[in-house]
Amino acid sequence: MNLNDLGPLMARRRYGGLTFDEFRTDPALAELRWPDDVLQDFLFDHGDYFVDDYGALDLRDITWELESIPAVDFHTMPTGESDAGCIESYAENPVYWVKDRPPEVGRHWKEHGTWLRPPLLIDRRLLDPAHSGLQVLEGRTRVGVLRGRFREQLRVAPNHQAWVGRP
Structure with a gap:
């Protein structure tokens, strides 16, 4: 799973007004088991921004x-x-x-x-x-x-x- 795979979730966050609590409990993120601080700073607040540099990175490997x-x-x-x-x-x-x-x-x-x-x-x-x-x-x-x-x-x-x- 990489950032590109999370495109639909990012779009829902951006256009659907997802709260962080709704975002972090989305099934697409369940296997990551990342700390909330990381989920918020990396994916929720800035996920779209990082696609160019980190789009191919397998998030499960971190x-x-x-x-x-x-x-x-x-x-x-x-x-x-x-x-x-x-x-x-x-x-x-x-x-x-x-x-x-x-x-x-x-x-x-x-x-x-x-x-x-x-x-x-x-x-x-x-x-x-x-x-x-x-x-x-x-x-x-x-x-x-x-x-x-x-x-x-x-x-x-x-x-x-x-x-x-x-x-």
Whole structure:
């Protein structure tokens, strides 16, 4: 099962006004057994958007775990080809991108030096067995803010929670 197979469900979500609870209990998703945070961020909120970069990926091959990732690992972590350069763009003005979010996001960065909601990362071996390392799937703004805050010597925690999809 890949994103293209979920086209009818995505269309019902987009045009039929499905709530997240209705979406997550749809029989088409039953075999995934993914955490709700991942289902919402990846498929419910942005599923249509990811078809170009991840449309052929067999979603059943992914197991998601919440992991603690060192901040330095995010400095060169890529994202999908269709969004090449966007993380760097967000990193250019991290203060703006935090202020553009609800106030609790800024407070969390200030108090904890990290994001409020963990981004989604994917093991690059799922995309190509010859690749290694992690790739930003969803959370490009968050990772850009982290890079920019680090560059501007603003508070950045040494480790950050992220949902990591692995084979």
